[in-house]
Amino acid sequence: MTVIGTIASHSALQILRGAKEEGFKTMLVCDRGRKKLYERFGLADEYVFVDKFGDVLKKEVQQELIDKEVIMVPHGSFVEYVGARELLNFKVPMFGNKNVLVWESDRKKGQTWFKKARLKIPKEFKDPSEINRPALVKYPGARGGRGYALVKNEKEFKERVGKMGKGMLIQEYIVGTRFYPHFFFSPLSKENEIMGIDIRYESNVDGLSGLPEILHMAPTYVITGNIPVMMRESLLAKVFDMADSLIKASQELFYPGLKGPYCIELVCTDTLELYLFEISARIVAGTNVWVPGSPYTYFKYGKEISTGRRIAMEIKRAIKQDKLDEIVT
Structure with missing residues (x-):
């Protein structure tokens, strides 16, 4: 029986809850220091303990995950603590296209991708x-x-x-307001779905505005949280066009291209021009603000669907259609 797993960080709670909602067993790769936190939520059916997240690449850990028929769902901590290039040698089935994480983590490759999609960039x-x-x-x-x-x-x-x-x-x-739209591209239906939008709450830049000028200092941009936001509806067509262009360009640059969840990171100027400055080619932590679902997913599905649940829905559909090879690498 297929098990949905991830590592204990970032958006793990959402991924596990979404898997549970679609009837899957769950597994969490966890260091012992984090076990207490995740036990509080009771979402992991099983744990695999490691000293550090990079240990998920050890042969014995990979074999345990393979033996238990785990599909791993990558998130930002995979890129940061395991490494995008290292994951190319990861033998456990992983949701999406592992190669896209290399393009995400290499900013020069990212610029090539954005130019291929012919998008406005800084x-x-x-x-x-x-x-x-x-x-x-x-x-x-x-x-x-x-x-x-x-x-x-x-x-x-x-x-x-x-x-x-x-x-x-x-x-x-680029001076303007920032938006972080979350998308999901289905390799099965070929649909590009908007899942929600957030903005980032950053330290210390978001704390400087209330300080007297004499206390102002150089801003830093460490993300400490996320805030839900709705974009004006007249801008959504432009956002979808940008997302569609990125999917098409990804298929030309690293076939079969981007699959599953991703986030395009935008600035909107006062003339309503949209600039793309970055992409996260997997589930982002900002999707956590739209659990159990966003207005956009309610508009499409008529019920609450989080990004974590949407991943589990795609896996369930692929199993039913005998097309798992189309959604994992």
Whole structure:
């Protein structure tokens, strides 16, 4: 019997609850320090204990998961603590296309993807000496905003960052409101569904606005939480067009392309232009704010459907249609 599993972090509670709602047994790969937290919710039928999340790559751990017919659902902690390239050698069936995580975690590949989709993106500065306007310095991988720095010239770059690092991206800072729409692309139905939208609550930048000017300091962008938001309906057509273009480009760049949940990260200017600055090619923590479901999933399904449950629905459908090979790698 198929079991749905993940590692004990990020959006694990939502993934396990969604699996339960669709009648699946669940398994959690967990370090012992986190067991108490997850036991409080009673969503894991079984645990596999590891010293660190990277140990999920050990042969004996993988074999245990394979023997128990587990399908693993990746989230941001897989990218950050296990590694996108390392997961290419992971033998346990994983929901979605593992190769997409490499494209997500490599910011240069990401820029290639966005350009292939012909989307508006912020200007990229190849070298700190080129910075002539506010720019955001980003590190590779799923770091939850940790280490990001806002600079406006080379001098500030050297003061706040130091030197150019491997995989670092310097990107024009577009002024506007940010939106993080969550999508689900079904490899079975070929539908691209919007699941919800959130914005990120970041420290310390979201705490600076209420401070007297004399206390202002350089902002940091560590994500500490998420807030649900609804975008004005007239913008949704543009958002869907962007998402559809990304799916098509992914299929051309790394066939069979992006499958399952993902999040496109946008800025909307005061002229209602949408710029794509990043993509998370798996379930994002922001989907947690729309458990058990969002208005968008209610509009489509007439009932509450979270992203975690939508994953389990796709797995159930694939099993029924004998098409598991189309949704896992």
